[in-house]
Amino acid sequence: xxxxxxxxxxxxxxxxxxxQTDPVLQLEEINVNFDGFQAxxxxxxxxxxxxxxxx
Numbered sequence: 001x002x003x004x005x006x007x008x009x010x011x012x013x014x015x016x017x018x019x020q021t022d023p024v025l026q027l028e029e030i031n032v033n034f035d036g037f038q039a040x041x042x043x044x045x046x047x048x049x050x051x052x053x054x055x
Contacts, residue, residue: 023047024047028044
């Protein structure tokens with residue numbers, strides 16, 4: 001990706017100290033219930049460096 005592309009994420013100088021597997025966001029066993037409706041059951045995910053982009 002190039003800086004002029006819509007989803008470009010720039011790297012920060014501190015990123016060089018991160019491991020590739022080091023998560024920026026980590027969720028484990030998330031459950032969401034709406035009046036008895038189980039919307040999410042045991043959701044787990046990890047988002048690593050450079051994977052999260054905002055539009």
